[in-house]
Amino acid sequence: MEISIKNICCIGAGYVGGPTMAIIAERCPHIQVEVVDINEERIRDWNQEDFEKLPIYEPGLAEIVKKCRGKNLHFSNLVKEKIEEADMVFISVNTPTKKKGLGAGKASDLKWVEACARQVAKYSKEHTIVVEKSTLPVRTAEVIKSILNETKGTLVDTNIKKTFDVLSNPEFLSEGSAVKDLLQPDRVLIGGESKDAIQALNEIYLNWVPSEKILTTNVWSSELAKLTANAFLAQRISSINSISALCEETGADVREVARAIGSDSRIGEKFLNSGPGFGGSCFKKDILNLVYLSEHFGLPEVANLWNSVVTLNTWHQKRLATLITKKLFGTLSNKIIVILGFAFKANTNDTRESAAIKICKDLLDEGAILKIHDPKVSAMQIEKELNLSPYKSNESGKENFKEGSWNKIEDMKNIFNNADAVVILTEWEQYKNMNWIEISNKMRRPSWAFDVRSIVDPKEIINSGINFWRIGDGSQN
Ligand SMILES: NC(=O)c1ccc[n+]([C@@H]2O[C@H](COP(=O)([O-])OP(=O)(O)OC[C@H]3O[C@@H](n4cnc5c(N)ncnc54)[C@H](O)[C@@H]3O)[C@@H](O)[C@H]2O)c1
Numbered sequence: 001m002e003i004s005i006k007n008i009c010c011i012g013a014g015y016v017g018g019p020t021m022a023i024i025a026e027r028c029p030h031i032q033v034e035v036v037d038i039n040e041e042r043i044r045d046w047n048q049e050d051f052e053k054l055p056i057y058e059p060g061l062a063e064i065v066k067k068c069r070g071k072n073l074h075f076s077n078l079v080k081e082k083i084e085e086a087d088m089v090f091i092s093v094n095t096p097t098k099k100k101g102l103g104a105g106k107a108s109d110l111k112w113v114e115a116c117a118r119q120v121a122k123y124s125k126e127h128t129i130v131v132e133k134s135t136l137p138v139r140t141a142e143v144i145k146s147i148l149n150e151t152k153g154t155l156v157d158t159n160i161k162k163t164f165d166v167l168s169n170p171e172f173l174s175e176g177s178a179v180k181d182l183l184q185p186d187r188v189l190i191g192g193e194s195k196d197a198i199q200a201l202n203e204i205y206l207n208w209v210p211s212e213k214i215l216t217t218n219v220w221s222s223e224l225a226k227l228t229a230n231a232f233l234a235q236r237i238s239s240i241n242s243i244s245a246l247c248e249e250t251g252a253d254v255r256e257v258a259r260a261i262g263s264d265s266r267i268g269e270k271f272l273n274s275g276p277g278f279g280g281s282c283f284k285k286d287i288l289n290l291v292y293l294s295e296h297f298g299l300p301e302v303a304n305l306w307n308s309v310v311t312l313n314t315w316h317q318k319r320l321a322t323l324i325t326k327k328l329f330g331t332l333s334n335k336i337i338v339i340l341g342f343a344f345k346a347n348t349n350d351t352r353e354s355a356a357i358k359i360c361k362d363l364l365d366e367g368a369i370l371k372i373h374d375p376k377v378s379a380m381q382i383e384k385e386l387n388l389s390p391y392k393s394n395e396s397g398k399e400n401f402k403e404g405s406w407n408k409i410e411d412m413k414n415i416f417n418n419a420d421a422v423v424i425l426t427e428w429e430q431y432k433n434m435n436w437i438e439i440s441n442k443m444r445r446p447s448w449a450f451d452v453r454s455i456v457d458p459k460e461i462i463n464s465g466i467n468f469w470r471i472g473d474g475s476q477n
Contacts, residue, residue: 003129003200005031009086011116013037013046013075015178015281015350016133016171017092018056022064023182025073027208033068034082035075046075057349057376060179083123088200091116091144092133092171097285106292108137108285117144121151124162129197132168135226135282137289141166141191141219165197168219170226175280176347188214191222227290231306234283236271238312244274244472245319254472255454274472276320276355276425276452277313279344284310284353317355320471321362324450327469328421333367334403336419336444341426341453342374342382349376356425357385360406364388370406371415375428379408421448422466427455440464 010021013035025033037043045055047069051062065073076082083089093112098104113134120130130148132141148164168191173181188205192198198216205214217225244254254274262269278284287306294303325332344354351357360370364386372382379390391405401407409415412430416422416439424431432455440447449461451470461468469476 001196003087003127003196005087005129005200005204007031007086008033008088008090009082010035010090010092010133011037011079011083011119012090012092012094012134013039013042013055014092014094015056015175016173017090018046018054018075019058019061019173019178019182020092020133020171021090022061022068022073023179023208024204025068025071026064028204029072031072031204032085033073034078034086035073036077036079036082037075038077038079040077043075043077057347058176058178059347064179079119080123083120084125086124086128088129088131089116089120089124090131090133090169091120094281095134095136095285096281097288103292106288106295108135108289110136110140110143113140114143114147117147120164121148124164126161127163127165129165129167129200131201132166132223133171135170135230135286136168136223137293138220138223138227140223141168165192165194166219167192167194167197167201168222169201170222172226172229175350176345183208185209185213189217189222189225190214191217191219193219227286227293230283230286231290231309233271234278234287234313235306235309237275237278237283238309238316240272240274241277241316242312245316247472247474248476249474251474252472253474257472273454275427275454276359276471277316279352279354279356280350281352284313314358317358318362320355320450320452321359321366323469324359324363324421324423324448325366327448327450327467331367332363335368335421337363337368337370338415338419338422339370339372340374340422340424340431341428342372342377342385343426343428346427346429349378349381351377351381351385354385359423359425360386364404364406367403369401369403371409371419372406373409373412373415374426375430382406382408416442419443419447421450423450424453424455427453431455436460436464436466440466 008031010017017035021033021035042055048054051066054062054065091113093116095108095113098107098109130144145166170189188209190198190201202214240258243257247254258272261267262272287310291303291307328335339360342356343349343351363370383389390407391401446467448467454470458468
C-alpha cells in the first residue's frame with residue numbers, strides 16, 4: 001500500500017533536527033514540516049526575527065530557514081499537537097553517554113528517545129512511521145517498537161486502529177558543512193522491515209537525492225553502520241595525531257607523511273589533518289557506545305581496539321597543554337595566552353567536547369591568563385564549558401585579571417597586547433592570514449605561536465620574530 005507523507009513532525013530542534021528539517025521543507029514544498037522541542041528558549045531562537053541569531057550556526061542555513069519558515073517549516077513547543085497531525089515522526093533528540101547506572105560512562109542514555117516513543121505512542125493517530133534520526137545503539141528500534149506496540153490498538157472514539165512502522169535513518173552530516181552534506185549526501189541510509197514505510201521515506205529523499213545514493217538495509221545494519229562510520233572517522237584522527245607525536249620526535253613532518261599516505265587510493269586523503277584531537281558531541285560518545293556493545297556481547301578485544309581511539313585522543317590533548325607549558329619555561333603563572341578558536345571545528349558554534357575545553361582547563365590550572373577569541377561562540381557558552389566565570393574589568397575600565405583566569409575578547413586588534421603566546425585551536429578562516437609583524441610588535445618577548453591546526457605560513461611567523469611551533473613538525477626540534 002502506497003503511503004503518501006503530507007505532515008512530518010520532528011522531535012528535537014538541535015544540530016541535526018533543525019538543519020535536516022529545513023532541507024526537507026525546502027526540497028519538499030508539498031510537505032508540512034513541524035519541528036518541536038521541549039526547550040522553549042531554543043524554539044524562541046529558531047523563530048527569531050533576526051536570522052543571524054538562529055540557535056545553530058551553519059553556513060547557508062539561515063537563508064533556507066528564511067525561505068521556508070512560516071510557510072511549510074514551523075518551530076514550536078507543541079509536541080502533542082504536532083505528533084497528532086503527523087504521518088511521519090522523526091526522533092532527533094540527544095543521546096549522550098549515560099552518567100550513572102548500568103553502562104555509565106559508555107552506554108548511550110536513551111531516556112529522551114524512550115520519552116519520545118511514549119509520546120508518539122500516546123498522541124499519534126492511525127498509521128505513523130517513526131524514523132530514528134538520532135544515533136542509537138544497535139537494537140534500539142526494538143525498544144521503540146515494543147513501546148509503540150503496547151499502545152497499538154483501536155482509538156476509542158473512532159474505531160480506527162493505531163499502527164506503526166519503525167525505520168532507522170541515521171544522519172551523517174558533519175557540523176560546519178551540514179547544509180552541503182544534507183543537499184549532496186554521500187549516501188542516505190534507510191533501515192527497516194516494511195517496504196511501504198521504506199518507500200515513503202525514500203520518496204521524500206528522492207526529491208533531491210539520486211536514487212543510487214539511497215541505500216536500504218535491515219534496521220540493525222543501519223544502526224550499526226552509523227556507529228561504525230563515526231568510529232572509523234575518529235580512528236583516523238587518533239591515528240594521524242599519534243603519528244604527529246612521532247614526527248615531532250623523529251624530524252619527520254606529519255603533513256608530508258599525510259600527503260604520502262593519502263595519495264594511496266586505498267587510504268584516501270580525507271581526515272588526515274593532524275590537529276588538537278577530535279571533539280563534537282558524537283565521536284567520543286559513539287565510540288564509547290561501540291565499546292559498551294562489544295563488551296556486552298562478550299568481545300573484549302573489539303572493545304579494547306575502539307577504546308584506544310578515545311584514550312589516544314585524551315592523551316593527545318593533555319600532551320599539547322604540557323608542551324605549551326614546557327615551551328614557556330615550565331610555568332604559565334601570570335602569563336597571557338591568546339586562544340584563537342573555542343568551537344570544536346570551524347563554521348560551527350558548537351563547543352561540545354571541543355579540544356579547547358580540555359586544553360584551556362589545563363593551561364588555567366598552570367596559572368595562565370587566557371584571552372579567548374571565537375567568532376561564533378559566546379562568552380556564556382565558554383563559561384559553561386570551563387565551569388569558571390570570566391574576569392571582569394575593574395572600575396577604571398582596566399582589565400582585572402589574575403592568575404588562572406580567562407575572558408572572551410571580541411576585538412582582535414587589542415587581544416595580542418602583552419601576550420606571551422598565541423595558540424590556534426580552531427581553523428577559522430580569519431586566523432589564516434593575520435599580520436604577524438603587527439602581532440609580534442604587541443607581544444611580550446620571548447613570544448610564542450602554537451599552530452595546532454597547521455593553518456598559518458611558518459615563514460611569516462618566524463620572520464616576525466615570534467618563536468614558532470606547529471603540530472607534527474619535527475624540523476623545529
Ligand atoms: N550534531 C551532529 O553533528 C550529529 C550528526 C549526526 C547525528 N547526530 C545524532 O543526532 C542526535 C541529535 O543530536 P543533536 O546534536 O541534534 O542534539 P541536540 O542536543 O543539539 O538537540 C536535541 C534536542 O532534542 C530536544 N529534546 C530532548 N528530548 C525531547 C523530548 N522528549 N521532546 C522534545 N524535544 C526533546 C532537546 O531539547 C534538544 O533541543 C544525537 O543522537 C546525535 O548523536 C548528531
